[in-house]
Amino acid sequence: MKARITITLKPGVLDPQGKAIAGALHALGFGQVGDVRQGKFIELDVTESDPKKAEAEIKRMCEQLLANTIIENYAYELEAA
Amino acid sequence: MKASVVVFPGSNCDRDAAVALEAAMGRPPAMVWHGDAELPKSDLIVLPGGFSYGDYLRSGAMAAHSPVMREVIKRAQAGTPVLGICNGFQVLTEAGLLPGVLMRNATLKFICKDVHLRVERTDTAFTRHYAKREVVRFPIAHKDGSYFADEATLDRLEGEGQVAFRYCETDGRITAAANPNGSRRNIAGVYNETRTVLGLMPHPERLADAALGGTDGIKMFLSLVETLN
Amino acid sequence: MTVAARAAKGAHSITDETVAEHGLNADEYRRLLKELGREPSLTELGIFSVMWSEHCSYKSSRLHLKKLPTTAPWVIQGPGENAGVIAIGDGLAVVFKMESHNHPSYIEPYQGAATGVGGILRDVFTMGARPIACLNALSFGDPKHPKTRHLVSGVVAGVGGYGNSFGVPTVGGSVRFHTRYDGNNLVNAMAVGLAETDKIFYAAASGVGMPIVYLGSKTGRDGIHGASMASAEFGEDSESKRPTVQVGDPFSEKLLLEACLEIMAKDCVIAIQDMGAAGLTCSAVEMGAKGDLGVRLDLDKVPTRETAMTAYEMMLSESQERMLMVLKPEKEKEAEDIFRKWGLDFAIVGETTPDKRFVVRHAGSEMANLPIKELGDEAPVYDRPHSASPRLPVIDPASIEPPMPHADALEKLLSSPDLCSKRWVWEQYDHLILGNTVQRPGGDAAVVRVKEGPKGLAMTTDVTPRYCEADPFEGGKQAVAETWRNLSAVGAKPLAVTDNLNFGNPERPEIMGQLVGCIQGIATACKALEFPVVSGNVSLYNETNGRAILPTPSIGGVGLIDDFTNSASIAFKAADELIVLLGETKGWMGQSMYLREICGREEGAPPPVDLSAERRTGDFVRALINEKVVTAVHDLSDGGLLVAIAEMALASGIGAKLYGPPAFLTEHGFWFGEDQARYVVTIKPAQADDLAVRAKAAGVPIRRIGVTHGAALTLPGERELLLNALRERHEGWLPAYMAGGAS
Numbered sequence A: 001m002k003a004r005i006t007i008t009l010k011p012g013v014l015d016p017q018g019k020a021i022a023g024a025l026h027a028l029g030f031g032q033v034g035d036v037r038q039g040k041f042i043e044l045d046v047t048e049s050d051p052k053k054a055e056a057e058i059k060r061m062c063e064q065l066l067a068n069t070i071i072e073n074y075a076y077e078l079e080a081a
Numbered sequence B: 001m002k003a004s005v006v007v008f009p010g011s012n013c014d015r016d017a018a019v020a021l022e023a024a025m026g027r028p029p030a031m032v033w034h035g036d037a038e039l040p041k042s043d044l045i046v047l048p049g050g051f052s053y054g055d056y057l058r059s060g061a062m063a064a065h066s067p068v069m070r071e072v073i074k075r076a077q078a079g080t081p082v083l084g085i086c087n088g089f090q091v092l093t094e095a096g097l098l099p100g101v102l103m104r105n106a107t108l109k110f111i112c113k114d115v116h117l118r119v120e121r122t123d124t125a126f127t128r129h130y131a132k133r134e135v136v137r138f139p140i141a142h143k144d145g146s147y148f149a150d151e152a153t154l155d156r157l158e159g160e161g162q163v164a165f166r167y168c169e170t171d172g173r174i175t176a177a178a179n180p181n182g183s184r185r186n187i188a189g190v191y192n193e194t195r196t197v198l199g200l201m202p203h204p205e206r207l208a209d210a211a212l213g214g215t216d217g218i219k220m221f222l223s224l225v226e227t228l229n
Numbered sequence C: 001m002t003v004a005a006r007a008a009k010g011a012h013s014i015t016d017e018t019v020a021e022h023g024l025n026a027d028e029y030r031r032l033l034k035e036l037g038r039e040p041s042l043t044e045l046g047i048f049s050v051m052w053s054e055h056c057s058y059k060s061s062r063l064h065l066k067k068l069p070t071t072a073p074w075v076i077q078g079p080g081e082n083a084g085v086i087a088i089g090d091g092l093a094v095v096f097k098m099e100s101h102n103h104p105s106y107i108e109p110y111q112g113a114a115t116g117v118g119g120i121l122r123d124v125f126t127m128g129a130r131p132i133a134c135l136n137a138l139s140f141g142d143p144k145h146p147k148t149r150h151l152v153s154g155v156v157a158g159v160g161g162y163g164n165s166f167g168v169p170t171v172g173g174s175v176r177f178h179t180r181y182d183g184n185n186l187v188n189a190m191a192v193g194l195a196e197t198d199k200i201f202y203a204a205a206s207g208v209g210m211p212i213v214y215l216g217s218k219t220g221r222d223g224i225h226g227a228s229m230a231s232a233e234f235g236e237d238s239e240s241k242r243p244t245v246q247v248g249d250p251f252s253e254k255l256l257l258e259a260c261l262e263i264m265a266k267d268c269v270i271a272i273q274d275m276g277a278a279g280l281t282c283s284a285v286e287m288g289a290k291g292d293l294g295v296r297l298d299l300d301k302v303p304t305r306e307t308a309m310t311a312y313e314m315m316l317s318e319s320q321e322r323m324l325m326v327l328k329p330e331k332e333k334e335a336e337d338i339f340r341k342w343g344l345d346f347a348i349v350g351e352t353t354p355d356k357r358f359v360v361r362h363a364g365s366e367m368a369n370l371p372i373k374e375l376g377d378e379a380p381v382y383d384r385p386h387s388a389s390p391r392l393p394v395i396d397p398a399s400i401e402p403p404m405p406h407a408d409a410l411e412k413l414l415s416s417p418d419l420c421s422k423r424w425v426w427e428q429y430d431h432l433i434l435g436n437t438v439q440r441p442g443g444d445a446a447v448v449r450v451k452e453g454p455k456g457l458a459m460t461t462d463v464t465p466r467y468c469e470a471d472p473f474e475g476g477k478q479a480v481a482e483t484w485r486n487l488s489a490v491g492a493k494p495l496a497v498t499d500n501l502n503f504g505n506p507e508r509p510e511i512m513g514q515l516v517g518c519i520q521g522i523a524t525a526c527k528a529l530e531f532p533v534v535s536g537n538v539s540l541y542n543e544t545n546g547r548a549i550l551p552t553p554s555i556g557g558v559g560l561i562d563d564f565t566n567s568a569s570i571a572f573k574a575a576d577e578l579i580v581l582l583g584e585t586k587g588w589m590g591q592s593m594y595l596r597e598i599c600g601r602e603e604g605a606p607p608p609v610d611l612s613a614e615r616r617t618g619d620f621v622r623a624l625i626n627e628k629v630v631t632a633v634h635d636l637s638d639g640g641l642l643v644a645i646a647e648m649a650l651a652s653g654i655g656a657k658l659y660g661p662p663a664f665l666t667e668h669g670f671w672f673g674e675d676q677a678r679y680v681v682t683i684k685p686a687q688a689d690d691l692a693v694r695a696k697a698a699g700v701p702i703r704r705i706g707v708t709h710g711a712a713l714t715l716p717g718e719r720e721l722l723l724n725a726l727r728e729r730h731e732g733w734l735p736a737y738m739a740g741g742a743s
Helices: A016-027 A051-066 B014-025 B067-077 B087-094 B151-159 B218-228 C003-008 C016-021 C026-036 C042-051 C102-107 C109-125 C148-166 C226-230 C238-244 C250-265 C279-290 C311-316 C329-341 C406-414 C465-470 C472-489 C509-528 C593-598 C611-626 C640-652 C667-672 C685-698 C723-738
Strands: A002-009 A040-045 A072-079 B003-007 B030-033 B044-047 B082-085 B101-103 B111-119 B135-142 B146-148 B163-168 B187-191 B197-200 C075-077 C084-089 C092-100 C130-140 C170-177 C186-196 C211-216 C269-274 C294-298 C322-327 C345-353 C357-362 C365-371 C437-439 C446-449 C456-462 C493-502 C533-539 C552-561 C578-582 C632-635 C656-658 C679-683 C702-708 C712-714
Touching: A002 A051, A051 A072, B003 B014, B003 B067, B014 B218, B044 B067, B044 B087, B067 B082, B082 B087, B087 B101, B087 B197, B111 B187, B146 B187, B151 B187, B163 B197, C003 C365, C016 C042, C026 C042, C026 C365, C042 C279, C042 C311, C042 C357, C042 C365, C084 C493, C084 C533, C084 C552, C092 C109, C092 C456, C092 C493, C092 C552, C102 C109, C102 C148, C102 C186, C109 C130, C109 C148, C109 C186, C109 C250, C109 C269, C130 C148, C130 C250, C130 C446, C130 C456, C130 C552, C148 C170, C148 C186, C148 C250, C148 C723, C170 C446, C170 C456, C186 C456, C186 C493, C186 C552, C211 C250, C211 C279, C211 C329, C250 C269, C250 C322, C250 C329, C269 C279, C279 C294, C279 C311, C279 C322, C279 C357, C311 C357, C311 C365, C322 C329, C329 C345, C406 C593, C406 C640, C406 C667, C406 C723, C456 C472, C465 C472, C465 C509, C465 C552, C472 C493, C472 C509, C472 C552, C472 C611, C472 C632, C493 C509, C509 C552, C509 C611, C578 C611, C578 C685, C593 C640, C593 C667, C611 C632, C611 C679, C611 C685, C632 C640, C640 C656, C640 C667, C640 C679, C640 C702, C640 C712, C640 C723, C679 C685, C685 C702, C712 C723
Parallel strands: B003 B030, B003 B044, B044 B082, B082 B197, C092 C533, C130 C170, C294 C357, C493 C533, C656 C712
Antiparallel strands: A002 A040, A002 A072, B101 B146, B111 B135, B111 B163, B163 B187, B187 B197, C075 C084, C084 C092, C092 C186, C130 C186, C211 C322, C211 C345, C269 C322, C294 C345, C357 C365, C437 C446, C446 C456, C456 C552, C493 C552, C578 C679, C578 C702, C632 C679, C656 C702
16 A cells, blocks of 8 residues: 655744745745745555555554654555555 | 763764763773664763764654664663763654754754853763853754753753753853754753753763863763762 | 677667767767777667766876876875875875866755765775865855855755765865856865775776675666766756756765775775766776776666666666675675675676676676777877967056055955855854864864874865966966965975866867866976875866856865874964064965955956975975964965955954055055965064074065054054954855845
8 A cells, every 4th residue: 555644843833944935935926925834745655455454554653753743743645556 | 880872874973972981981982783682781871973864754763763772761761871962862852761852953054163051950970070050162063953842841841950051152141142053942951850861962072172172071971980980 | 699799780770869969979989989890789889978978088188187296205096096095104094085066066056066075985985994074165156146046055055964964074175256157166075084004995806707796875867977967068958957966865875984994894895996977887897997807797686776777777877875896705795794784785796807898788688798998098088279378467566556445455355255254154064073173164274183193184175266267377386386385384294186177168279278277287386396196086068158167276185284283273372472474475466356356357467376485485384383483374365465364363353453564565465465475474572583583594585564462453554443343244244145135
């Protein structure tokens, strides 16, 4: 199965990179851009074909390594490979 | 006194840490490969600076799950002193041995320069040789050194006396200008509850040689030797 | 079926377009056909095109590079290997080289610079040396040019990103801006490593039937035709060349370093070479050609990270962080275990053969069968036509009317892009890691302790491109002389040079003339100063739409200090010391920063270099430093005397009260002239008479020019310059520019 995982900063955590991106967009003339938050996108293949089991695995990966749950949230999508 | 320095793939200040330790202890520390599940008998464990796993994903995130860390965590919980410098501090927060998180510098750039730190308490194994509220000069060299924790955690750290060092001016005043990376409350280093685990972003091992600009750092290693011998 | 048989059947349909796309001209293709005796396969054409590219074969420069002096009693290995090697005593050797990564840095500044650093580090550790320092010389376009800021930001981040992660201190270098680099910024990266003299590893294979081993990261499609790109000018379509830039992985390189040093220590290695430009092709061909052996490669064994890679792609890929090694067969298991431990690939991909052929097999077919010597050391050599640069008139200082007071001129110079503080740059480099940095960036040369001491190594990069444009011969001499001066100014004995020559299109006689003239100048200076060239790199075709860069022959110098605690630095050390000028001043204005920045003129002949005066003065200064006679030392260069004094004051926070110039010089000539072979030193007043006597005996002109004093610079007839205000100007320009402000 293929998992698509998005990791973002929790609301309230300062995101200087997001701020810098917003500034650069404004400088380019995209004045309508408001707040910008940036994160990570991870795509991975798992051999597990049972969707429930795969989901449990992905969740564990996020909790243990892929996201730092003190400051980050994660979301994922699963699809058959 | 016996010390162990853990070497992760990509650690690059392990040598510097070993040199400073040897100068203070009179004998070299054991260099322990991250892949070893075993750790020799140690009075002190050091997690050195560097770019373990290239800082990929998050600084210290992958190193925190190395086989050897299981043993480091056990020892820390049993009271063995652990010192995490720079990347080592990042590993300690990722491993849950210290509260908070180290994030990208406010300037978004890597910074290498000298900073001044105020030593917040001098009754720990790490800081016995410093004077109360002494101002010391250590170099920093990092891109992800901005210390963050939520307000409740920060209040708790202050209340429990777990703040170890703060970025300050040469006269000890805590100001925004003296904060190189945006760390909350100018925090440069923290202890765990029992003050046996210390993590700090600046590099004491890089200022442990008079011929190379200063000895403020050696006092930390001398404090450890004195306490642990 | 063999390649030859397929050729005989007319299976290879190589068109003129294909040949041209590969960067070979008609003559070169004819030569290829003659040497091969038949038509090449596409894979073979690809192999020839990279081996005979300018970048790999040095075909335009080889003839002239022969003029460079490359030997001395302390030189262990001169040019021709991955890096140069010099002995520094106690069984230790210094391995160093400078290399360019220009074209990729324009297209993708971060990765172009990062992979440049990665490449030069590999060149050093492939010889068995642990890298201990990096330097880099960066040239950017006019600050007002729309791309400059983006290039500066990306290049500096890339240099730091790679070096910091790999774990080597970046301790020095230079940054300059000029409109001639607008479309062609330069990144010249230098690495210095330490090894034991009896444990140096070379590239030449030896022994027949020895396993050839692939080490490091997997091969992908990165950088195919990178070598050809470096050998071509940019046109309108350079943006579309983006796919050819490789992505560096400093983490893998750090693992590769440790694994390589371990197998070297365990005596597993017969020969070893890193895979850089032209990847597997260049390293395999050179290993065989140098050892007078043939090489047979089996591409099925090459670790790949992409699927269905063709032989052509595998031979030309420039994926980073890979090495090629000839292994001692009995050590195979030991070597493989070490590489597995570090998580790297280890694969036997071929063997050495007795027949001097380069044979490549893939998926059961022979894809290439070429004569190895013709590919390697018998590539074409050109004697390109060259014309001399026109002589420029000497500018008489008396003909110049200073447009502003000298105090204003100094402020303007110190806040100009070339002379301002580069702290914004070097604070992004970890310059302290490894705990041996004695002198940080900002001085005349970086100084690094050798192991626990007492020896120290000094290193620097220098060149003054505007001098080289005005007079290539004098400019070439000056680049070497200034490098030599900077090393002497910290108390080091200059030992050897690495030269990184950056020029435009050599097929234009005026550009070829610059190259020939500069090489001549470098050779002359190196001979006179006993400062041999032990390694180097040539980067040509640095031009866009026919507009070439300023000729930029970067010189990287390394010197030895017997006791690192006795190195000299530029900062004034105390008030009430005498400031003394050593060397002759005529007030040279031609091609000076004053003439350019203050008068708006880039004119005139550059300052001539008197090599015996350089030698005499430098040796004198070094002796003074060794005997602890002088307290601060700074050599004079861009901006002349007043800029040098300001730099000494700003580094210390101690000001100076300066006396006026001698009557026979104009004021602006005295303060801002760029006469060569000069230093400023400070001494305790009690030493003054003794110093005067010694200088006279040594034949070195000497003049007292002021005293250290207070917190301002004062010169007769000018307003006082408070150091705090001056510091703001000096430190302020670059951060403000990068934040999007000043231009």
